[in-house]
C-alpha cells in the first residue's frame with residue numbers, strides 16, 4: 001500500500017509538470033480574441049493531460065497494490081487451501097480473493113482441491129506462538145465416517161442444538177453421495193472431499209486421516225471423535241463436552257493379547273520398526289486430542305509400514321493408531337474406548353440394536369452398567385459417551401428418550 005501512494009505522487013506531479021511547461025506561451029501575448037480561444041484550448045489541453053496523468057497514476061498504483069496484496073496472500077494462504085476462494089470468489093469476503101484472518105483460522109467452507117498429501121502437510125503445520133491472537137474457545141470435532149445416509153441425523157441435530165461454537169462436524173461419505181439436509185441443520189455443508197473406501201483396507205485409515213486433517217484446519221478444534229452412521233450419543237452435549245475437553249488422556253483402545261485376531265496379525269516384516277511386543281489392537285472408533293491428531297496426520301513412516309505389511313486378514317484400522325500411539329505417546333492414552341459396543345454374542349460383528357431393544361433401562365445400562373474405569377487417573381462410572389451399533393428402526397424410540405434418560 002505504501003508503494004501505491006508513493007507511486008501515485010510522482011505521477012500526478014508529472015501531470016502538473018506538463019502544465020507548467022505550457023506557461024511559456026504567456027511570453028507571446030496573443031490578441032484578445034485569440035487570447036480567449038487559445039486560453040480555453042490551453043485549459044482544455046491541460047485538463048486532458050492532467051486527467052490522463054491522474055488516471056495513469058491511479059491505475060499504476062492500483063495494479064501495484066493488487067500485485068503486492070496477491071503475492072503476499074498466495075505466499076501465506078495458498079489459493080488451493082480454500083479451493084473456491086481463489087480470484088475474488090463470492091464467499092471469500094477478502095479483497096482480491098485473499099483469505100481474511102478469520103477464515104484462515106476457522107475455514108467457513110470445507111470445499112478445497114488439495115490432494116491428500118497436500119492436505120496432510122497443511123494440516124500438520126503447528127503454530128510456534130503459544131498465545132492465540134483471538135479468543136480461542138476449544139471445540140470438539142465430530143468426525144462421521146459413513147457410506148451415505150445418517151439414519152440418526154435428527155437425534156444428533158437435537159444433541160447439537162443450542163451449542164453452536166463448541167463443536168464442528170465433518171462427514172466423510174462415498175465420493176458420489178450428497179448429504180441432503182436443510183440449511184438450518186448442524187450438518188449443512190459439512191461434507192468433506194471424500195474418496196472411495198473399502199472396509200478392512202488401508203483406505204479406511206486414509207479416510208480417518210482425511211477427516212482428522214480437514215478438522216485440524218480449524219485452529220479451535222481441540223478434541224476429535226470418530227463416529228459411524230450407527231453410533232448414538234448416550235449423554236447430552238454439555239456432559240460430553242466437559243468430559244472430553246477436560247481429559248488429560250486421549251481415548252484409543254489399546255491392548256495386546258495372544259490370539260489369532262490380535263497378536264496373530266503381526267507381520268515379522270514390520271521389524272525392527274515395530275516389534276511383536278509393541279503390536280497393539282483396539283477399536284477403530286477413536287477419540288484424540290489435537291496434539292495426537294497432528295501426529296497421526298503427519299506420520300508417513302509407520303503408515304507406510306501398515307500399508308505394506310498389514311493386509312487381510314490384518315485390518316489396519318484396528319492396529320495402526322493403537323500401535324503408533326503405544327510406540328510414541330503411550331502415556332497420553334487412556335487405552336480404553338468411550339464408544340460402547342456389544343461383542344457378547346460372538347462372531348465377527350457386534351450386536352445391532354433396533355426398535356425392539358430400546359428402552360430407558362437399556363440406555364441407562366450403557367451409561368453406567370457397573371463397569372468402573374479411570375478418568376484423569378481417578379475411578380469413575382462414566383466410561384461410555386457414545387454407543388453402537390443401532391439400526392435405523394431405533395430412531396423413533398431414541399427421540400422419545402431425549403426428554404428423559406438422554407436428557408437433551
Ligand SMILES: *[C@@H]1O[C@H](CO)[C@@H](O)[C@H](O)[C@H]1NC(C)=O
Nearest residue numbers: 149177178179180181182183
Ligand atoms: C432433499 O430433501 C428435500 C426435503 O426432504 C426433498 O424435497 C428433495 O427432493 C431432496 N433432494 C434430493 C436431491 O434428494
Ligand SMILES: *[C@@H]1O[C@H](CO)[C@@H](O)[C@H](O)[C@H]1NC(C)=O
Nearest residue numbers: 249326330331332333334335
Ligand atoms: C496406557 O498404556 C501406556 C502404554 O502404552 C501406558 O504408558 C499408560 O500409562 C496407559 N494409560 C493409562 C491411563 O493407564
Ligand SMILES: *[C@@H]1O[C@H](CO)[C@@H](O)[C@H](O)[C@H]1NC(C)=O
Nearest residue numbers: 340341342343366369370371
Ligand atoms: C458393561 O459393558 C461393557 C462393554 O460392553 C461390558 O464389557 C461389560 O461386561 C458390561 N458390564 C456389565 C455388568 O454388564
Ligand SMILES: *[C@@H]1O[C@H](CO)[C@@H](O)[C@H](O)[C@H]1NC(C)=O
Nearest residue numbers: 355395396397398399400401
Ligand atoms: C413416543 O412417545 C409418544 C408419547 O408418549 C408415543 O405416542 C409414541 O408412540 C412414541 N414413539 C415411539 C416410536 O416409541
